[in-house]
Amino acid sequence: MSPYSAILGTGASLPRRAVSNQELTEFLAAKGVETSAEWIETRTGIQQRYLCEPDETNSQMATKAALRALTAASLLPDQIDLIILATSTPDQVFPSTACAVQAEIGAKNAMAFDIQAVCSGFVYALTVADSMIRAGQARNALVIGSEVFSRLMDWHDRTTCVLFGDGAGAVVLQASEAPGVMGCKLHSDGTLSGILNANGRIDGGKIVGDPFLRMDGQAVFRxxxxxxxxxxLELFESLSFKLEDLDFLVPHQANVRILHSVAKKLKLPEERVVITVGMHGNTSAASVPLALNHAVEQKQIKKGHNVLLQGVGGGFTWGSVLVRM
Incomplete structure (x- = not known):
């Protein structure tokens, strides 16, 4: 039994349609919502986002991302023992979207389940997969973040609808003699559930409550x-890891102002922060694996680099995972 786990490959998938700020503002204007491309970019750093068409699903994107991660890892689907899919926007209530991915790729030997921690979902899922590998329950794991947040949007609410996009990212995690995943710290505070939520539910075949995403932007920012x-800092202290040894920070891609503020707090040069919010928007649980895959494909993050992955989202949930690529 190997004592650690390590990332072996990454993959990503995006919807067919990229929607620029200008295109979005024209769409919103037709609904009586006033905004501008400049307003969106200045306040968020977002220039475009990808939005699913009616025929595109969460599981389809997750499947494509998973297959690309498997190719990068040089593994076949039947070598996967575990699939964990982080999402707040599954294809249906159940079965899980992870089981749909398992069926599509033919991972007949894998256990599969979803995990829901909103925008922290991927770091939560990665921590669970790492723990299961260390416990000997799996050797090869697919960890996926996939979201269709456009289907939770109230297109009359300018404070939220300009922020979010759709997409999927995945990594293959494998048992390893050396770390790999060096450490994880996860937290939550349910008393803050009111600052970011989607409270609607199905009851008797009808939607009960508000089905749209609602957010107190200033409270979430703080x-x-x-x-x-x-x-x-908590994670680094627990590992006796020095900040100067960190090569890259890959944070949840919510808002460029948040990313710059965190970098400043950590005294981290901005060139060591992976920022993809401009091209993807906020893709919730997909944002960290999408950003990680982009940095790997651009040869920005390379083998041997120390990388901090961070998520923060509704719940309120947050967490950090330190990995050596």
Whole structure:
């Protein structure tokens, strides 16, 4: 039994349609919502996002991302023992979207389940997969973040609808004699559930409550900057890891102002922060694996680099995972 786990390959998938800020503002104007491309970019750093068409599903994107990660890892689907899919926007209530991916790729030997921690979902899923590998329950794991947040949007709410996009990212995690995943720290505070939520539910075949995503943007901003900085420092202290040894930070891609504020709090040069929010928007649980895959494909993050992955989202949830690629 190997004592650690390590990332062997990454993959990603995006919907067919990229929607620029200008295209989005024209769409919103037709609904009586006033905004501008400049307003969106100035306040968020977002220039475009990808939005699913009606025929595109969460499981389809997750499947494509998973297959690309498997190719990068030089593994076949039947070598996978575990599939964990982080999402708040599954294809249906059940079966899980992870089981749909298992069926599509033919991972006949894998256990599969979803995990729900909103925008922290991927770091939560990665921590669970790492723990299961260390416990000897699996050797090869697919960890996926996949979201269709556009289907939770109230397109009359300018404070939320300009922020989010759809997409999927995945990694293959494998048992390893050396870390790999060096450490994880996860937290939550359910008393803050009111600042970011989607409270609707199905009851008797009808939607009960508000089915749309709602957010107190200022409260989320303050919490995100505080908890992400503290989470990083807590993890580093527990591992006796020096900040100067960190090569890259891959944070949840919510808002470029949050990313810059966290970098400043950690005294980390901005060139060591992976930022993809401009091209993807906020893709919730997909944002960290999408950003990681982009940095790997651009040869920005390379084998041997120390990388901090961070998520923060509704719940309120947050966490950090330190990995050596």
């Amino acid at each position: 919490q995100a900057v505080s908890v992400l900085g503290n989470s990083a």
